[in-house]
Structure formats: C-alpha cells, structure tokens
Amino acid sequence: MASTSASLSSPAAAVAGRRRYREFFEREGIFSWLMVTPPLLFLAALVGYPFCYGIYLSLQERPVAQAGTFVGLDNFVTLAGDPVFWRVAANTMIYTVVATVLKAVGGLGLALVMNQVFPLKNLVRAALLLPFIVPTVLSTIAWMWILDPSFSVVNWTMINVFGADKPGPAWLGNPTLAMISVIIINTWRGLPFYAITLLAGLQTIPAELHEAATIDGASTWNRFRYITLPLLKPVIFIVTMFSVIFTFSDFQLIYVLTRGGPANATHLFATYAFDIAMLGGQFGLGAAVALAILPPLALILVALAIYMRRVG
C-alpha cells in the first residue's frame, strides 16, 4: 500500500509527511504519554493540592478556624506518646487483616460458586451484589438493629428456643464482640465486590485449559491449584491491595455504628483523626493521625509496584 503511492510526487510527500506524523504518535513513548497525561493532570489538580495541604497541616499547631504555627514533627511526637493512638493503630491492623482475609477467601469461594451453572443464575448473581450496592450508611443502620440484643435473631433464638438468660451477648457492648461485629459487617459489605471481580477473572480463563487438564486426569483440586489460581493471581492481587487500602481508611461504617466505642475498642485511624480534627478542633494533630496511615500503605504500594514490574 505504501509503495504504490510513492510514484506520484506531491501526494507522496504528503503521505510521507502524514506517515512520519503518524509514526511519531505511534511511538510507544509518545503515544503512552499522550494517553496518560490528561488523567494525570486531572488527579494532580484535584488531589495534589489537598495532599500537600494535609502534610502542611500535620506540621502545624493548627486549631480550627485559626492561624497555625509551625511546630515541625511535634504532632507526630505527641502521637507516639498517645496510648489511644497505639490502640487505634492496633485496631486498624486487626480490622484490616482479618476483614481482608475473610473477604478474599470468601469472595473467591463465592466467585467459584457463581461460576457454575444453576437456575436463575443471573438473578442470584445480582442479588448477591446487594450488600455492595446499598448505601453504607443505610445498611449500617440496619445492622444496628440486627446487633441489638433485644432484637437480634441470634439472641432471640438463644433465649426463646434454647432458654438462655436474657439479654444474651452484647454484640457492640463487649469490646471483643464489637470488633468481631464490625469486621463481619465490613466483610459482608466487601465480599460481593471481590466475588464479581474474581468472577470476571475466572471467565477470562480459557475453557480449553481445564478441558485439557481433565483429559490428562487432573483432579478438581489440582485444576484449581495449578490452573485457576495462577491465572487469577494478578486480579486477586490487585483487588486485595486496594481492598487493604479501603479497609485501612474505613470511616462510614464505624462512624455510624459505634463511633469508636466501647472505650476505643473499634476506633480506627480515620474515625480517630476525624474526632480530633472535627470534634476537638485540632487540625494539625488530626492531619498527623490521618497521615500516620501513610507508611504502612506506602509499603503495600511498593510491594504492588515491585510485583507489577515482575509480572509486566
């Protein structure tokens, strides 16, 4: 196609020009940067300023609605000596690790179940997405009833069927049960998204691979272990990492349900930062708490980056 047009002189020049022009834009480096620049500018404009502002705040003694004074790392030093801060850090770790593991394992299980053939499949698939769809503030309010000892089905059954003593377990009053409860709610809410994402991943695995393995006599477990899991790995990895980030900075669920109680047993970084900055009017210290999530999350991101480079 290119060689035939070369015989005519002036159009040929134009074509050559266009081709050079095109080749320039088709170069990987140029094309890539043209693509990524607009979204990057968008993110930089809307997130860059707030991010710098947050760091700037954390280095100040800064009461709300007043001018601040620069105090260097004082706020972080204060936090290091704050027992509640360490409690909050421990809570956040437990909450994130346990909920993420439950969501990942449970989500994979749900994806495997939904990947099978059964009647009303689409309806069930959509219905199982509901916890993820319903606005968190409203679903958390429903959980408030479900966990109320006077109304909880578990307590009702224990008391009325098995004759246990009233009022039964205090799901949000006992510090340990409260943590377990919020983890279960977080799992309930996040599980469907894992499932739908992993289901999408499962469906990109060519059926021939499984068929071939079956012919070779591989067991179900072996097919899962050696075909499904490795091919799903990139998707599992990405979803898990982001799930960790979102769980780490969870706010709405705790804020509606316990606001950190009983006695800080469910306080997380985000709710603690919010209380200090909003209720207490200490922006600098609040920003410092909020930024304390940076090092652990940065570690996760570094792991991600290394992983992606190895895979990519």
Next chain:
Amino acid sequence: MSVIKTSPNVPSRRDLFRLAAAAGVGGLGLPRGAAAAGVTLTFMHESSFIKAYDTYMQKTLVPAYEKESGNKLRYELLSVGSLQTRVTTAAETGQGPDITLNFFNWPYLYNEKYIDVSDIAEEAGRLNGGWTDSVKEAVVVDGKWKAVPFGNVGQLMVWRTDMFKAAGINAFPDTWEELYAAGVKLKVKGTPLGFELGHGFGDNHGWLYPLLWSYGAAEVLPDGKTIVLDSSETAAAVDYCRRLFKDTMNEEVLGWTDPNNNKSFLSEQISCTNNAASILWFAKNDFPDMAKMIAHAQNPAGPKGRFHILAPWSHSIFTHSKNQAAAKDFLRWLMNPKQLRGWLASADTYYAPFLKAFDTDPMWNIDPRYMPYRDSLATAHLPGWPAPVSRETSQSVAKYVVVDMFAKACAGASTREVIANAVAQLKQIYGQS
C-alpha cells in the same frame, strides 16, 4: 455602559446594592430591612427531632421574615452529626451560610470566624429578664458574645413510673446511692437501667460529667491548667459507676451511641435512662399509652451536690457573610418574644430557653413534665467545667477521656488504672507530659 458590557468583573448593580447593604444599614439610619431588600440569607440548622419545630420555621417564620424585611431566607437543614463538619468547612474556606446553629462550645472553637453579637444578646437579655448565668460559659469569649443563646437540650433522667412502682419505688431516687438501690431491684424485675457508656455525641457526657462533679471531682481546676482528676473523689465516682453498671444495667450500654437508649426505652427494655426529652415526645406520638407512664427527673445528687450538663443551642454569624447587617437584624428579629415564643412552643419546650422571663411563660404549662428541664439549667455546666472552655477541654471531649475512664472501669479495669490512664491523657492534652 460599554465598560459594563466588556468587563464581566465589574460588580453588577445587585452586587453593589448588596455591598451597600452590608456596609451598614444602621449607620445610614435607614429603616430596618428596607436597605437590605433583596439579599438572601442562609440559616444553617441541624434537623430537629421535632419535625414541627422545623416546619414552624419553614412555614411560619420564614414567610413572616421575608414579608417584613423584603429579604430571602434559606433555612438549610443538616443531619445530626453533620453540622460541625459543615461549620468547619464554612469557617475554613470562608464560604457558605451567613448564620449557623452552634452546640456546646462552638462559639469558642470558631471564635475568630464569628462576629461579635453582644449588642443583640445584651438587648435580648435586657428585654427578657436577663440570661441564665450558666449559658455564658458557652457563648461569651474574651468578654464578647460570639453567639446568641437559644435554648438548652437538657439531659435528664427519663423513667417509667409503672416499672418503678412494680419494683416498689414510687418517687424518683434523690441520690445516686438511692438510684443504685432502686436499679438493683429493677434489674431483678427484668427492667434494668440503661445509661450510655459508649462514644455517642451527648447521652454519655450527659450523665458522666454530672456524676463526676457530684462526687466533688473534676478534670482540671478553674485555672485551666492544674490537673486534679487523680483524687479520692474521682475514685469514689468510678467505683460507684462500676457498681451501677454491673448491678443495674446490661453489657450492651458500653457500645451504645445516642439512638440506642431511645430504642431500648421505647421497646420497654429499660426502665430509666439519661436523655433529652425526645423519648417522651416520640412516645406521645407513637405510643400514647406508654407516654402516660414516662416522667422526667433531675439528675440524682452526689455527696457534693447535683449537677447537669449544659447543652446549649446558640446562633452565630460568620465573618465571611456579605450580609452581616441583615443577618444581625434577622437574629434580633428572631429573639423577639413574638417570634421566639412561637418557635419554642412548636417544640413543646424541648429547647429550654435561657432568658429568665420565659421561666414563667405559659408554654411550660403545655406539659409540666418538661419542667425539670427548665429547673436543671441553674446547675448545668459544659463538659470540662470548672475549667473555662478551651481547646484542651474540647480535646478531652473529642478523645472521650472521662467517658472512657468510666467505661473501662465498667468493662473490668481497676479504678487506679483507669484514673492513671485518664490523667496521662489529660497531661498529654495539656502539654504537661
């Protein structure tokens, strides 16, 4: 003409008009409202749990004000817990509503972003028998009124007369010890007490600070510096609280936030709680039979007296408002008994006014059961009292220092340990660690 056409930056005639209005209605001696005609004021409020109260503003006061002043008034309603976020954003960015509602010590927190409204507050006081002294803790900052007080959302004892009677108690206990004795009997009957010990906004502070004070204890001295929480009085209060929790309540109260005790009381799970008048109000609408058996009482007394929490609602004007003069006129208009009485009455006196002239107002006759809310004002103080309002007292509330001290004791920690923890937190907050 041509200048205006070519340059969009030249203020329009309406803007100029607004500027003129803002520059000083009073100064020019113009009749109120006339000069400010055409401005729009935004008045930000938390949605009251009494719908009729918001409706009264929307359907009666707003049209009346708009007609009298020629201004527009936007009554912006926010959900519970959202107001402070919005006030903070407005104060920080210098944009948003002209007038806002405040709770607790906000006039102090946002002091620099609120204009001085001493003239309005003092005039209202002069015309209405003066202000209850306690409210000044919350609204007067450095000698200036930064907000005009509106009413107190008292936290009092709400109890079921029939359940108490069934346990052989005919009047509400006068002291904490008597309440304990009553509570033991009530719990045996399957109708325990239920006081919030979790991280709510108000129902926890509402009884735990008064409990602390009534045993003669405090976090900090009136000098605002000396931490005195580590005392035998505090220990006595903590020991009492642990007993009260163990023998008269169920474990769930440790995880409660503000709606839980309402739900528990209305579903007849508990015989007594510490709350605002919202329970009785709701029962009157939805459970009229139960409502007949609900009564209010002041907090019990301790060895060192009887105390209550001060939970004032007040109104402030932002310094960023372009219509400060009109906003002040509006507040002055609102504080006129003609308007104020109607608004207070629409809420069944849920908001107890701080103006003494209203103590004898006929609105209290609607239901005398609300009277304790009026009578408790004299012994009401802000969290952190007797220290003056400060950033430190705000931090202590935000970190639930006092609430968690009690809660941890109830969950099993030793008195010595929980006090030591609380003192360590206070030292850190006050920069003494």
Next chain:
Amino acid sequence: MVEGRGFLRPLLRLWLPLAFYVVFTLFPFYWMAVTSLKPNRELYNPRNMPLIVHHPTLKHYVDLLQETSFLQWTWNTMLVAVVSTVISLVFGVMLAYPLARMRFAGATLIAFTVAATYLVPQPLLFIPMADIINWLNLGDTLTSVMLTYPTLLVPFCAWLLMGYFKTVPRDLEDAARIDGATRIQTMVKVILPLCGPGLISAGIFAFTLAQNEFLYALIFLTDTSVRTVPVGAIAELIRGDVFYWGQLMAAALLGSVPVAVIYSFFVEHYVAGLTAGAVKG
C-alpha cells in the same frame, strides 16, 4: 455409587455454599424489608419473633415518597453516578492501556503515583477540596461531585483494567497492528471488546462507590434538591437521637434493589461479551 456422587458433588460444590452465601449476604436485606413493613408499634416490640411481620403496612414507604424528596435524590444519585463512572472509565482506560501494554520511561512511577492518590486521607481532604469547589464556583451543583468522585475512582479503575489488559494475548494486538490499525484503533476495536468483563467490573465498582459516597456529598450538596440518597436520607430521617427506622430501611431498599436489577443485565452481558471475544480470538 455413581448416582450418590452425582447427588453429593453438586450439593457440596454448589448448593451448600450457595445457600450459605445467600443467607449471609441477603439476611440483612430480609431484615430491612421486614423492618420497612412493620408499623412502629410492632417494630419496637421485642417480644415478637423478629423475622415475621404481623401487621404489614406500607406507611413507611408512603411517608418516604410523600414527605421527602426521595425520587429527586434518586435521580440525582443516578445522574452523578453515571457521569462519574463514565469519566472514571475513560480516564482509567487512558492510564491502564499504556501502563499495561507499552514500555515507556516513567511507567512504574506513574502507576505508583496513581495509586498513591489513595494515601490522601479523605476525612481531612474535604476541606481543601471544598476550597477548590468554591474557587470553581460549583458549590451546591451536581457538577461538584461529578468532578470530585472520579478522584476516588480513577486509580482503582486504572489498576483493575491494567490487570485485565494483561490477560489479552499479545498476538491479537500484533495482528491488528500488522493490518495497519493505529494504536488507538487497536485499543478500541481489539483490546477493549475483549476486556468487557473487566470494564464492567470496574464500572460496577465506580458506579457503586459514587452512589454510596457520603462525605463530599455532605459538604458540597446542601440544598435538598441536589442531595443524593445517602445524604438526603440521613438528613431528613435521622432527627436528633430519633431514627425513623422504617423509612430509613425503605430508602435503603428502594435505593439499592433497582440498581441490582440493572446490574443483573450487565452480568448477563459480560458473559455474552466474553463468549463473543473467545470466538474471535
């Protein structure tokens, strides 16, 4: 023996786990439905078996629709969610395609930076964000949240799509390039159709998060006519320490079930899209 296996295997592999998941995920919705149908008198009565409605009433639904602007909020929510989802998907593809398929200077750094967006803590970010919105004069407009939500959505969409793009065999792309397709054409006509499931799951993620978002909506949307469902419902159905439980649950159901129905079509589509892709490949 064979029959036994044929009965037991689907029971263990499908029906038992499915039943568990259905109960676990849908029980709270059953609860919401029951709560929304109970009159207050019954709702507050703990002596009843909590899972049964004795005197069902539609009062909470009627109140919700008549006394609040629920339909307006739903419309606002859908509009905002659709627009921010589209923006996020477009930006997500623009980031993900080069990052997954090309070698160019700074790729790793960009991928890292994009994800680092999430390090900015939202509970504090809203104040400077409000500054930006005020500066653009967008307060109280739906545009304000259409613009800010993608900051929460783009990074995840980009990363998720990167994962899917990598699963497409490189030969397909090379074939298209040899046929003379430009990079854009290759991306739009070859890669994107093959990544339908990925696009849909990123879209579902973005849409859901957008309709769920609370903090920005609370700060930027103050007029009841521009509120979204979560903010509007909380503002008008929680009054003081009194919750209008029945109406709140009605709002939760009315706000989520239609979306689930719409998703069910998408779920079907992406299965279909995938088979088509497989045939082409």
